[in-house]
Amino acid sequence: MELIVNGNRVEVEPEPGEMLAHLLRERLGLTGTKIGCEEAECGACTVLVDGEPILSCTYPAARAAGKSVLTIEGLADTYFVGRSQEGAEQQPMLHPLQEEFIRHGAVQCGFCIPGQIMTAYALLQHNPEPSEEEIRHALKDTLCRCAGYPSIIRAVQSAARRLRGEEPLPPLVAPVISESGRSQPSLHVIGTLQPRPDAVEKVNGTAKFTDDLKFPGMLHARVKRAMVPHAILKCLDVEKARALPGVHAVLTAEDIPGERNHGLVIFDWPILVGIGERVRYVGDAIAIVAAETREIATQALELIKAEYELQEVISDPVRARQPDAPQLHPKGNLLKHIKVRKGDVNQGFAEADVILEHTFHTAITEHAFMEPECSIARPTPDGRMEIYVGSQIPYADRHQVARALGWPDERVHVIGQLMGGGFGGKEDIAGQIHAALLAHATGRPVKLLFDRHESLLVHPKRHATQIRVKIGAKRDGRLTAVETELYGDTGAYASLGEKVMTRATTHSAGPYEVPHARADCYAMYTNNPPAGAFRGFGVTQSAFAIESIMDMLAHALRIDPIELRRINALRVGSVTNTGQVLRESVGLLDCIETVARELKQRAGENPFTSRIVEGQPHLRRAWGFAVAYKNTGLGGGAPDKAGAEVELYEDGSLEVRTSSAELGQGLVTVLRMIVAEEFALPPERVRVVVMDTDLTPDGGPTTASRQTFVTGNAARHAAQSLREALAASLAEKFDVSPERIRFVEGLAQVNGHTLTLGEVARIVRQEGRTPKAFYEYWAPKTQPLGTGGDMHFAFSFAAQAAEVEVNTLTGEVKVLEVISAIDVGKVINPLGLQGQFEGGIMMGIGNALTEHFIVENGIVITDRLARYRMPSIMHTPKITAYAVEHPVEAGPYGAKGVGEIVSIPTTPAITNAIYNAVGVRIDRLPVDQEVIVRELSRA
């Protein structure tokens, strides 16, 4: 057949069963079109056929015969045809939509971006002046999990204006509220609007994610999953699969040369379950296949026969703790009993005028990063193994792969790739080890790509929890005691379960000064998919419980909910419930006041009373309020360090290297800005290399909102050391004291004359040295839980208010507006921060209203994206965000973590608003509209 692709005539014969996305990506090499689901749900694969947007993942290639296809790679050309291309050499040619997506910070991980831009382009073709409503409708099924939907809307509006010959819109960033009485250091780059270094490639389709890579001779792997939640594997027959033509290897547990388990903390997760061994969840692997094509590998899976002896399924953590429950692991079902003790809760409750007690439930939720997991393993001629993967912890991958192969770590080389979102879900091993085992066995490169179905089944989720809270307070609102009991469902394997549930527990009394606190948490193994890290790291769950009961308490005491929080808020000098004295950087009160002020402007003195929408008596509106805090960094005594290296090149550019992971959150921009700041030069002159274990020093895990702080500090110190070393060289050469040497605007000033940085690099090299510096930054020491010392080196704080509209007839809930103020210490990268603010709130809305990963008796019901709903652009409320700056002395320029705190108070702010609107207390997530109707009819 013949078709036109991006203006070029192409002749190809469609293959049986071939979809257009496959034709474009695999046969024409146009990998800018992404595949997020292959079930017509996500929109990542959108291309235009004869001018109309369609989903190429479910569009038969044969159907494109005689048609004209436009992909992201061809978009810019449509704009430049017939236009002057002046300056095209220096500037990449981009369509105004592409440029505006960059300028407005709508590009985060970038995976959804080609689909967003193509869908928006089709809209603008038909409708050059779309309203916000029309933009939402057009992008309704084009999902972004980084969820900078407001930025996307503005980018489209701005591009539409430019295409109409009008002025573009300015990007929107959060206004900054500074701690009063603090002087601001003068900074050149920090706090300015900077595009992401990887933005251009992400908008024009040239960005390569792991599945976009191909190697000669590459085989395709697939994994045979147990698909039973709890069983003993009795027999396994892989002979037929081995015999299938095109199959190069079928491996089982016996074929693992090294250690047979993997894990991040505890090595309890079998790489492959062997005969006679225990299957603990449906996603357990029992065999892996490598074949010439993915189809053959899939066919081979069906030829593998397994027999199981089924066991009783443990489907919830409460059952797991009962003495007669079957034991899933040699040490039993209790992963960890976590305790927090402060003062004497009995005394606290005795002193209370009011005591409330309530139990809350939160559901399992799924990261649903837009890019499903993909790993490629490639044996190299020198006997090493390269792993191409988008991973949050490259060095842990290296270690785990090496262990499985029985090799020293150095023999494995992890080459981190762009990541289409992680949110905590790409910390554990997915396909890295399996791909490596198969590559080792076959001597060929092996790609292991999860489809969405497999991704949903296999990777660790957010812990479902049951949280009982008992709270006591004086009549004036002062808290006297908080007691919590948590059950966390950590699923089949430990993953980061212990750490997540520890954070849930230590934060379970909220950001309040409580004289007497006691918390007990039981992190239990079950036969559900494992639970691990997920943005918020346990605090999402406990914040929902404590912030709900705080509103209940406000109600019981007839105190304004904001006032109740003000009275009890942590402040400088407060002691947390783990015994930590907060000495600085506690911006909670400023966050509360900022949101309170905005609330008052919109809703007057009584934002928390229910209002009827005029003319629609069944619609009720009200605001709800919540606060939160979240640690930055690993804490609890874990050594928290990162290394970074900065090098100066003879062309005057700098390069900063670290293995910390960029998942879309914007670390690369932050590192670039920090190095540029230290040399007072334009950020474009700084390159950032991340995630390569050969080239870059260990940056530690990308988790716990730690990267800006820890890796940012490493980069800053490395840049400073380099600056000092350069100054020393110049001082010697020009015989001046090093203090007299200045670095400004890419130049070194020595005693009146100036040298370019390139010349400086040459001078140092002539001295036989390499102009580079490495710095290993160690975050301030922390103490383990229970010792009463500093468990964390910094906390971020937040206050949010949400306005909801509840339909009393159907129970439907809509979030209309969210006001947010977050104490981030210091704003380094405002555009990136805005993306975090917006995306965090959207994830909070999902957690409250749309997301429910359903597992029944160990069987995953939500095994397709169509059954697991993340918020779309249609759920996007009006968002007003403020950045509050209470700097941390040790943070880079005062900054602390932001990635998680932004999302945590959103859910309880929404559920509190629902209560205020209609009087129904939501104590189980996600909100069930049916329950609202039932409760209302009961009332």
Add this chain to the structure above:
Amino acid sequence: MAIWTHYYIPQTLDEALSLLCREPQSKAIAGGTDLLLELQQGRHPPVRTLVDLSQIAALQRLEMSQGALWIGASVPLNRVIAWPPVRHFATALCEAISLIGGPQVRNVATLGGNVAHALPAADGAIALLALDAQVLVASPEGQRLQPLLACYAGPGKTALQRAEIIVAFQVPACEKEEASAFRRVMRPQGVAIAIENMGIWLRRKDERIEDIRIAVGPSGPMPFRARQTEQVLRGKPLDEETLAEAEKVLKSEARFRTSPHRATAEYRYHLAGVLLRQTLQTAWERTQLNFAEELGPLSVKG
């Protein structure tokens, strides 16, 4: 392992019919937004041959003739929505299909597929039923015009034979004093199929409902016509007494089930009353608008 082996794109109806007759394990495909997903996910018996209906002129028809709209079975939904007569004279249908998927899905999905897929709460089908659409079906024996419900055999089961093709829908155009409306309730979690939807067509005479048709899904195995409720409303003014009676009858004649993780039967019975009142009210108000321009933007909340 490929989900199909042969893909044909016939240009004429005869060609399509003969391919479907001739090729073993063959199946018609329009937009593929239901069929391809079912094949990919192993929820459909394997097929060898797909016969693509998207390029057959007879199935691409969009015209008004003798007081009826003729809507080709494989016209993409977005084109149906953009065709002014649908909005003016078959408002419920326009509303219903505007709610299906996003623009990418609507650029390929069709009404033929929505009906042939045979779900009891498909939005397009519920609106068509309320509008009393007739279906033009082609088979190797010739063409016939049949009522919509004759296309249904059970939940997800069409009464059409493999070598039968829906050519077009004939939808009577609303005349003066007539109007239609469609509404649905979704659940924010889980699949994007209405937990309940309703289409209403009515003719008004002064302050009374002269005639009315009500379609509801999912009540029973196929799209449901609430004939007893219609009977209660016929000839009545739209007052609280009538509404209360109609609501009672609707709840007794409809058959709602509990779908695990989606909705309980109890909730659906409750919603039936809500949807009845709201949809009826909207349709009633629309009868007073003579020109669809006055309709204003249709509600297209998803």
